[in-house]
Amino acid sequence: MKFPLPHALLSACGLALALALAALPAAAQVPIKVVLNWKYEGPQAWFFLAQDKGYFKDEGLDVTIDQGEGSAASIPKVAAGAYQAGFGDINALVDLASRRPADAPVGVYMLYNTPPFALVVKSDSPIRTPKDLEGKTVGGPANDGALKLFPAFARIAGIDAAKVGITNMAPNLREQMLSRGQIDAGFGYVTTVSFSAKGMGLDPAKDLRFIRYGDYGMDLYANTVFFSKRFVKENPKAVAGFVKALNRAVKEVIANPDAGVDHAIQREPLLKREVEKDKLLATLKNDMSHPEIARIGLGDVDDARLKKDIAIVVEANALPRTPEPGEIFDRSFLPVRADRPSATTTH
The missing domain is CATH 3.40.190.10 (Periplasmic binding protein-like II)
Incomplete structure (x- = not known):
């Protein structure tokens, strides 16, 4: 013969179960x-x-x-x-x-x-093609993606990389140095350089030109x-x-x-x-x-x-x-x- 458990005992069991579950550690993230x-x-x-x-x-x-x-x-x-x-x-x-x-x-x-890698020059720069970089100084932050890929770009675009001077600078100085003529061209991503230039009061569409790696067979x-x-x-x-x-x-x-x-x-x-x-x-x-x-x-x-x-x-x-x-x-x-x-x- 089955006897129903008293309501108080059921409540106590429920409370004990709830407390036991609450004491369990949450699933670790x-x-x-x-x-x-x-x-x-x-x-x-x-x-x-x-x-x-x-x-x-x-x-x-x-x-x-x-x-x-x-x-x-x-x-x-x-x-x-x-x-x-x-x-x-x-x-x-x-x-x-x-x-x-x-x-x-x-x-x-x-x-x-879509490949964002590029070289940026001033709009009135004599650098029109990759080959024109020979004898010039190009700068970029040491960890810039376009700089890291320059040996590949030079080979594909027919540049004698030994004739190109490379210099490094802090990222926030790249556009300043280009504007002042301290470098002839800069390495960078098109979007990044464009907005850095805007921050200096330049109009990228009028004041800068980009030589894009993707235009020379580097669809990377x-x-x-x-x-x-x-x-x-x-x-x-x-x-x-x-x-x-x-x-x-x-x-x-x-x-x-x-x-x-x-x-x-x-x-x-x-x-x-x-x-x-x-x-x-x-x-x-x-x-x-x-x-x-x-x-x-x-x-x-x-x-x-x-x-x-x-x-x-x-x-x-x-x-x-x-x-x-x-x-x-x-x-x-x-x-x-x-x-x-x-x-x-x-x-």
Whole structure:
């Protein structure tokens, strides 16, 4: 014969169970430290939005985001173990993968699929073609992606690199030195240089000219999100979750750039909203709009194009080995094609 438990006893059992569950530790979030390509700015809005709106947290991740020092500088920081993930130039990653394959990170989400690398000169400069750089002085920050790729550009464009003087400076001095005639040309990304020049009161369209690497056969990929090989091996679910959260944020920023800029401004209140919005829109248009994304979607790469990219970097820099595309980029963590953008502008 069964006897019903007294109400008080049921209540006590329920309370004990609730207290026991409350005492259990919360599911541990996987920590991921990310180093960016540059100082906090509008074109990084998706990283900040994903963090602020809890998209990383939704995937069980505890993400911290640090400023960077150049698109090539983030790769060795991840390779050394100081960070688990980064955002930077895939061509610098190819270089490291050739020299030290065990240490090189691997790309998982391609953002800058259109080559932004360029040389900038004043509009009245006698430098009209790459060959005109011979006998001139060209300057750029030591970790600038265009500077790192100059040996490849020189070989492809028929420049005798030994006849070109190279000098380094702090990033904020590049446009000043060019304007004052202290250098004849500068290395940089088109969007970055344009907005730095605007900050000095110059009109890039009238006062500057760009010699773009992409116009001379270097249809290279640029900045990708990447992870250390060790982290990929040990935490594949976390990598997939990070990419899913970031892709979600990228779609939101494309649809509403103003909201994206809000999150960048929160990181650095001294940033000027309209400038950062213009930089974000220019990045979407100039650096993330390769025609291939209509076919393969943002975030992915075309294997044939990546293979050509790798070959250019290896040959031009006389690297010891040619990495396979699969060593450089792993698409297995990408959301399905239907969930990734087919275009980066809304109009």
